[in-house]
Amino acid sequence: MPFRRAPAGRGVFHRFLAAAALVSLALGASAAHATPEGARHDNDKPRRVLAAWHGATPQPFQLNGIDNASLSLADVRTDIVIVHFFATWCEPCRDELPSLRRLVERSDPAQLRVISISVAEPAVRVRRFIEKLPVNFPILLDDDRAVSKSWNVSALPTTFILDRNHNRRLFVERDYDWDQVDARQLLGSIDR
Amino acid sequence: MTMHRRHFITAGAALSALPLLPRVAPAQATFAPKPSGWRSFQVVTRLEIANAGGKAQAWIPIPSVNEADWFKSNDSKWTSNGKASLKRDPKYNASFVHVEWDETHKAGTIEVTSNVSAQDRAIDLSKPGKAQALSDADRKLYTSATALIPTDGIVKATSDKIVAGAKTDIEKAQKIYDWVVENTYRNAKTRGCGIGDIAAMLTSGSLNGKCADLNALYVGLARAAGLPARDVYGIRVMPSKFGYKSLGAGSENITKAQHCRAEVYLNDFGWVPVDPADVRKVILEEPPANLQINDPKVVAARKALFGSWEGNWLAYNFAHDINLPGAKGPTLEFLMYPQAETVAGRLDCLDPDTFRYSITAKEVNV
Numbered sequence: 025m026p027f028r029r030a031p032a033g034r035g036v037f038h039r040f041l042a043a044a045a046l047v048s049l050a051l052g053a054s055a056a057h058a059t060p061e062g063a064r065h066d067n068d069k070p071r072r073v074l075a076a077w078h079g080a081t082p083q084p085f086q087l088n089g090i091d092n093a094s095l096s097l098a099d100v101r102t103d104i105v106i107v108h109f110f111a112t113w114c115e116p117c118r119d120e121l122p123s124l125r126r127l128v129e130r131s132d133p134a135q136l137r138v139i140s141i142s143v144a145e146p147a148v149r150v151r152r153f154i155e156k157l158p159v160n161f162p163i164l165l166d167d168d169r170a171v172s173k174s175w176n177v178s179a180l181p182t183t184f185i186l187d188r189n190h191n192r193r194l195f196v197e198r199d200y201d202w203d204q205v206d207a208r209q210l211l212g213s214i215d216r
Numbered sequence: 217m218t219m220h221r222r223h224f225i226t227a228g229a230a231l232s233a234l235p236l237l238p239r240v241a242p243a244q245a246t247f248a249p250k251p252s253g254w255r256s257f258q259v260v261t262r263l264e265i266a267n268a269g270g271k272a273q274a275w276i277p278i279p280s281v282n283e284a285d286w287f288k289s290n291d292s293k294w295t296s297n298g299k300a301s302l303k304r305d306p307k308y309n310a311s312f313v314h315v316e317w318d319e320t321h322k323a324g325t326i327e328v329t330s331n332v333s334a335q336d337r338a339i340d341l342s343k344p345g346k347a348q349a350l351s352d353a354d355r356k357l358y359t360s361a362t363a364l365i366p367t368d369g370i371v372k373a374t375s376d377k378i379v380a381g382a383k384t385d386i387e388k389a390q391k392i393y394d395w396v397v398e399n400t401y402r403n404a405k406t407r408g409c410g411i412g413d414i415a416a417m418l419t420s421g422s423l424n425g426k427c428a429d430l431n432a433l434y435v436g437l438a439r440a441a442g443l444p445a446r447d448v449y450g451i452r453v454m455p456s457k458f459g460y461k462s463l464g465a466g467s468e469n470i471t472k473a474q475h476c477r478a479e480v481y482l483n484d485f486g487w488v489p490v491d492p493a494d495v496r497k498v499i500l501e502e503p504p505a506n507l508q509i510n511d512p513k514v515v516a517a518r519k520a521l522f523g524s525w526e527g528n529w530l531a532y533n534f535a536h537d538i539n540l541p542g543a544k545g546p547t548l549e550f551l552m553y554p555q556a557e558t559v560a561g562r563l564d565c566l567d568p569d570t571f572r573y574s575i576t577a578k579e580v581n582v
Contacts, residue, residue, distance in 0.1 A: 111411070112407065113406060113407050113408075113410065113411055115403065115405055115406070115422070115424075116420075116422070144411075144546060144549075146545065146561060146562035146563065146564050146565075147560075147561050147562070148560065148561065148562070148563055148564045149564040149566065149567070152564070152567070167545065167546040168546040168547065169363075169546075178369075178370075178415050178416060178419045179415075179416040179419035179420040179422075180413070180416055180420070197419065197420070198420055198421075
């Protein structure tokens with residue numbers, strides 16, 4: 025009795041933007057694919073879109089990074105602020121982090137910043153993971169899940185997009201291919 | 217269909233030769249654990265923290281499960297150049313050795329030796345009615361949510377769909393077992409045994425992982441259906457006597473052989489062993505690997521692992537959300553691996569080569 029993902033039951037948090045402007049940000053659904061033994065495989069993914077984010081106001085946070093430096097969300101004031109929750113055990117996260125790195129590479133640092141947050145893993149593990157998968161944005165440590173809980177993160181990876189004033193704008197509750205968008209497109213979407 | 221005359225003659229010759237050939241038996245596989253005597257094992261965990269740069273401490277799980285029919289946690293002893301003591305998680309009675317080293321130790325070491333006895337386990341699901349009652353406290357404990365096993369929201373919604381139409385508890389338990397077997401898969405890339413974040417698995421649709429993911433999914437779906445269920449965290453100690461390479465320890469070195477199983481409580485049968493994660497392990501790993509779900513080896517394991525399991529495995533505990541005494545790091549989802557902290561923070565328990573711990577097992581005559 026295989027069935028697709030059920031609604032997460034978080035109400036407005038899951039309302040997708042129907043606006044045509046966002047269609048360009050949506051990834052086409054991957055072809056359904058079954059493993060040889062018949063189980064559903066990860067390639068059988070639901071359509072991934074950056075959706076409008078109507079959830080509760082995100083809690084400000086201050087966390088230590090894997091470099092032991094502390095970072096506060098309040099200090100990050102670019103036009104676009106991307107907050108990305110991940111874990112080293114999460115397989116799709118391994119593909120998404122390089123994609124985020126490339127987005128940062130082609131973006132104006134005054135316009136877009138990425139903050140990634142490792143959820144409930146020891147710093148030493150995350151450091152070793154990042155040594156093999158270097159990124160150009162801070163990796164913060166949410167040791168006790170306090171931040172991911174307060175942001176209602178229920179799946180990894182999950183990414184939120186805020187504007188300069190840290191208003192809620194967009195989110196995606198799965199891995200996302202950041203190579204298909206640039207800062208200008210994102211800005212156009214959240215300026216609407 | 218037309219048949220060429222020459223082919224017809226060849227085919228006829230082959231048919232006439234058939235009675236002379238040995239009969240080829242249909243492919244069969246046997247995986248049928250049954251209680252057939254206790255075996256005793258000695259498991260040694262050695263841990264070293266070199267150049268900690270200051271104070272250090274470690275927590276080593278020791279067997280804490282005692283079930284009359286299938287597992288006895290006998291004595292555990294330890295030697296260490298630190299200050300070591302036995303501690304117990306108050307909620308689940310999960311025991312572990314807590315050892316602390318001060319700044320003067322350049323290399324903190326501890327060796328824990330545990331003796332256990334185990335035997336195969338099988339519940340005759342055709343004979344209801346002999347179960348020992350579950351206490352109210354245990355029923356509450358094993359139907360409650362944990363940090364990573366919620367029993368509401370998407371877990372409840374998924375469980376409701378799975379058990380729809382089931383009239384009895386055993387039907388519900390079987391439906392959930394079948395659903396996990398048929399809708400998840402073992403992911404070789406998952407580190408360790410997985411983390412067991414079942415709401416994340418269901419929300420993302422990434423229904424894959426290893427035992428701590430897949431069997432936790434079973435436990436959460438069962439609890440959401442009102443059935444007491446629990447993970448049993450442990451480690452494989454011996455090869456499978458049924459010849460299943462994927463379901464046993466490959467050698468005396470069992471440092472990376474951690475495996476958690478699950479149980480569901482049914483009023484007519486008591487605690488029933490279930491291990492859908494091992495069915496998926498057989499599918500992925502049993503030679504020649506990537507077996508079909510209808511392969512006889514898979515069919516045999518799938519049939520057996522709802523109601524029985526093999527006693528080639530050590531049970532540490534049933535615990536979730538453990539606060540290690542004296543720890544600076546976060547609450548543990550479960551305690552199946554040795555843990556340690558230095559001034560640099562929590563070490564990576566999934567990296568025994570850099571963390572430097574080893575676990576070995578041997579069978580002993582008592």
